[in-house]
Amino acid sequence: MRTLVFASLFYFASFTLAAGLAFRVWLYARTPAPLKIPTTPAPLTRGGVAVRMAREVVLFESLFKSNKWIWLFGWLFHVSLAAVLFRHLRYFLQPVPALVALEQPIGVLAGFAMVAGLLALWGRRVVVPRIRYISRASDHLMLVLLIAIGGSGLAMKFVTHTDIVSLKAFFLGLMYLDWKPLPDDTILAIHLSLVAALMIIFPFSKLLHAPGVFFSPSRNQADDSRERRHAPRGLLAAGRKG
Amino acid sequence: MAEAAPKFDPKAHVVGDPIEIPALACGAMAGSKPYVASSAHQQPLGFPGELVENWQEKAVARLGELVDNSRALRVYLDSCVKCGACTDKCHYFLGTGDPKNMPVARQDLLRKVYRRYFTLSGKLVPWLVGAEDLTKEVLDDWYSYFHQCSQCRRCSVFCPYGIDTAEISMAARDIMDTIGLGQKYSNEIIGKVFNIGNNLGLPPKALKATLAGLEEEIEEDTGVPVRLPLDEPGADILFVTPSADFFASPHMEGLIGYAKVMHEAGVKWTFSTYASEAANFGMFVGSQENMQKVALRIRKAAEDLGVKRLVFGECGHAWRVAYSFLDTLAGPFDFLDRDYPVPQHVCEFTYDLMQKGKLRFDKSKNDDFRLTFHDSCNVARASRMGDKPGGQFEIPRAILRATCNHFYDMAPETIGEKTLCCGGGGGLLTDELMDVRIKGAQPRMRALRDVADEHGVTHMAAICAICKAQFSKILPQYGFDMEAIVSVHQMVSNAILLTGSRQAEEYDAQQKPAS
Ligand code: SF4
Ligand code: SF4
Numbered sequence: 001m002r003t004l005v006f007a008s009l010f011y012f013a014s015f016t017l018a019a020g021l022a023f024r025v026w027l028y029a030r031t032p033a034p035l036k037i038p039t040t041p042a043p044l045t046r047g048g049v050a051v052r053m054a055r056e057v058v059l060f061e062s063l064f065k066s067n068k069w070i071w072l073f074g075w076l077f078h079v080s081l082a083a084v085l086f087r088h089l090r091y092f093l094q095p096v097p098a099l100v101a102l103e104q105p106i107g108v109l110a111g112f113a114m115v116a117g118l119l120a121l122w123g124r125r126v127v128v129p130r131i132r133y134i135s136r137a138s139d140h141l142m143l144v145l146l147i148a149i150g151g152s153g154l155a156m157k158f159v160t161h162t163d164i165v166s167l168k169a170f171f172l173g174l175m176y177l178d179w180k181p182l183p184d185d186t187i188l189a190i191h192l193s194l195v196a197a198l199m200i201i202f203p204f205s206k207l208l209h210a211p212g213v214f215f216s217p218s219r220n221q222a223d224d225s226r227e228r229r230h231a232p233r234g235l236l237a238a239g240r241k242g
Numbered sequence: 243m244a245e246a247a248p249k250f251d252p253k254a255h256v257v258g259d260p261i262e263i264p265a266l267a268c269g270a271m272a273g274s275k276p277y278v279a280s281s282a283h284q285q286p287l288g289f290p291g292e293l294v295e296n297w298q299e300k301a302v303a304r305l306g307e308l309v310d311n312s313r314a315l316r317v318y319l320d321s322c323v324k325c326g327a328c329t330d331k332c333h334y335f336l337g338t339g340d341p342k343n344m345p346v347a348r349q350d351l352l353r354k355v356y357r358r359y360f361t362l363s364g365k366l367v368p369w370l371v372g373a374e375d376l377t378k379e380v381l382d383d384w385y386s387y388f389h390q391c392s393q394c395r396r397c398s399v400f401c402p403y404g405i406d407t408a409e410i411s412m413a414a415r416d417i418m419d420t421i422g423l424g425q426k427y428s429n430e431i432i433g434k435v436f437n438i439g440n441n442l443g444l445p446p447k448a449l450k451a452t453l454a455g456l457e458e459e460i461e462e463d464t465g466v467p468v469r470l471p472l473d474e475p476g477a478d479i480l481f482v483t484p485s486a487d488f489f490a491s492p493h494m495e496g497l498i499g500y501a502k503v504m505h506e507a508g509v510k511w512t513f514s515t516y517a518s519e520a521a522n523f524g525m526f527v528g529s530q531e532n533m534q535k536v537a538l539r540i541r542k543a544a545e546d547l548g549v550k551r552l553v554f555g556e557c558g559h560a561w562r563v564a565y566s567f568l569d570t571l572a573g574p575f576d577f578l579d580r581d582y583p584v585p586q587h588v589c590e591f592t593y594d595l596m597q598k599g600k601l602r603f604d605k606s607k608n609d610d611f612r613l614t615f616h617d618s619c620n621v622a623r624a625s626r627m628g629d630k631p632g633g634q635f636e637i638p639r640a641i642l643r644a645t646c647n648h649f650y651d652m653a654p655e656t657i658g659e660k661t662l663c664c665g666g667g668g669g670l671l672t673d674e675l676m677d678v679r680i681k682g683a684q685p686r687m688r689a690l691r692d693v694a695d696e697h698g699v700t701h702m703a704a705i706c707a708i709c710k711a712q713f714s715k716i717l718p719q720y721g722f723d724m725e726a727i728v729s730v731h732q733m734v735s736n737a738i739l740l741t742g743s744r745q746a747e748e749y750d751a752q753q754k755p756a757s
């Protein structure tokens with residue numbers, strides 16, 4: 001029964017995440033960008049834009065300009081999250097790639113760093129009046145959710161060990177449609193439910209910033225309006241008589 | 243709720259860190275609202291004359307339309323993570339402490355309605371995600387706070403996703419216009435452009451007289467017959483400038499500067515009565531249709547006069563519309579000479595001549611000016627000059643340094659891409675908004691105070707008609723001289739040595755014994 005519930009939950013969550021994101025990305029791509037609005041100074045070429053975008057996504061350049069604390073905590077969280085996700089590949093790949101195996105200890109450390117980063121971000125959200133003012137219940141709950149995911153994950157490593165071998169069998173089974181039982185473990189059940197919840201919420205929440213940043217016209221447009229004609233579809237074409 | 247705030251005394255606030263973060267003062271600026279446009283100002287722009295009966299329905303429908311037609315709007319409304327990085331970046335927040343002037347909070351006024359009507363979470367669990375129905379209170383907030391945004395884009399520099407509150411304000415104003423709740427100041431001005439050709443409503447006769455008067459003045463002063471041609475067929479360059487340049491100080495001193503540069507360049511150029519306005523308030527009200535109609539006037543004037551080049555005078559948002567939008571709105575400009583940038587900024591024009599060694603200056607003529615430079619927001623963050631990113635910062639400074647012996651920049655966090663708005667941009671340059679204009683200028687005034695104290699700076703140059711008009715009013719409030727604001731081409735005008743002018747002769751005579 002529990003296996004069936006979790007198996008269906010993960011199929012549903014994966015589908016929602018993939019379909020929801022695909023729909024959103026399609027929507028962003030389809031929506032016209034009528035005017036050139038890069039925030040200048042901006043790169044003059046597409047290649048330059050790719051570099052600017054890479055700096056934004058990897059280094060959080062604008063955030064660094066803006067506020068060193070938010071940058072530090074936010075960057076710590078995201079980089080740690082990436083390391084943790086990378087570590088989790090070992091539950092989905094057989095055999096485990098050498099790089100993933102090598103990264104395991106870093107991934108564990110990153111688990112702590114991730115939770116630390118999240119707690120610091122939450123602290124600011126509660127303590128700094130400006131940020132408290134702009135926070136809604138969902139903004140707090142999102143942090144609670146992520147912290148709970150990180151906390152339950154760490155608990156399985158350091159408090160009660162989970163049967164990793166059968167867990168992996170369960171996930172490989174999900175992927176190859178050859179279902180295997182899920183180990184009976186409360187913390188694991190909590191961890192997995194929360195992750196599934198996050199996946200389901202993703203395409204309906206502010207987590208859309210992940211695809212959104214790539215579509216942000218102020219960041220992804222080149223400053224070339226005098227060199228290259230920008231004539232998109234949409235309202236503007238209709239305004240011309242001749 | 244709005245508390246009765248103690249009267250704001252600018253002079254008591256002029257010393258301090260320009261970007262000092264104020265304590266939150268909830269509702270402090272809720273009462274700041276511009277006059278509502280009457281039907282006479284609405285209808286020529288294609289907007290209903292008064293608030294329509296089913297305004298709520300219409301507003302939501304318009305929001306949907308805008309989101310479907312603007313990737314920026316859609317992505318920005320979806321992507322904000324409430325990180326708070328932008329909260330202390332708006333000059334109106336810094337000056338007022340009203341939390342709804344924090345960029346993200348300003349966006350949220352629209353975002354909460356977007357969420358309510360267009361997102362699953364907002365439809366299902368509005369209380370959780372801060373989604374709200376569009377009520378009269380929300381509309382009131384829109385009218386107040388979307389008219390406390392000068393669309394300066396400072397917030398977009400600092401947002402990790404580049405979320406530009408200016409785009410949100412423009413959309414909100416478009417929606418309000420669509421339901422009949424327009425802003426008098428901007429809409430009246432757009433109407434004047436349609437009727438007369440410029441924001442100030444200066445008729446052709448008055449323009450002609452002004453330009454003739456200036457020609458006389460220049461000749462008297464220099465001995466050189468510098469022309470300021472109007473509607474002159476056969477000209478190669480159409481010069482489009484904000485109409486304030488024909489009207490008030492220190493704008494007009496800049497205009498004289500342009501004319502002297504054009505004269506010295508030996509080009510055939512002209513102004514146009516039909517396009518006697520570079521500004522385009524269609525952008526401020528977020529109406530692409532009206533922005534396009536205004537922009538098309540420039541194209542028509544260029545075609546009718548048969549010019550080969552387009553040069554724009556000193557104006558911030560006009561340069562944004564010209565540089566970034568003109569080709570999209572009114573192009574392609576195949577009939578213009580592609581050997582020159584289309585369009586070109588007068589600073590680029592002057593700088594280019596300087597590089598070629600065609601202009602001579604006597605810097606000492608500007609020794610009474612210890613200068614700094616105010617980067618105008620739309621030039622800084624929404625356009626470029628020259629062929630390198632950031633040329634919009636360097637070229638005007640290069641001109642000032644070439645024409646003036648004393649130049650000092652203000653603090654780095656207040657200039658360049660981080661420049662602070664003058665406080666009067668984006669359609670706020672109207673008397674009934676004086677309170678928010680004064681407060682919004684506080685960060686800039688503090689930065690100016692700093693260089694005044696440290697380097698004895700006496701004047702601040704700018705390349706924007708709105709900045710100049712705003713500062714002329716605001717400077718005295720903060721204890722500066724009203725005339726401390728100058729045009730960049732005013733400095734050019736003072737220092738330039740026109741070939742054959744009295745000034746050139748004197749200068750050369752002085753130089754002789756020394757050499
Ligand atoms: S900086 Fe950007 S993401 Fe952060 S709160 Fe402001 S608008 Fe939202
Ligand atoms: S665009 Fe400028 S005025 Fe508007 S919210 Fe951003 S910083 Fe403030």
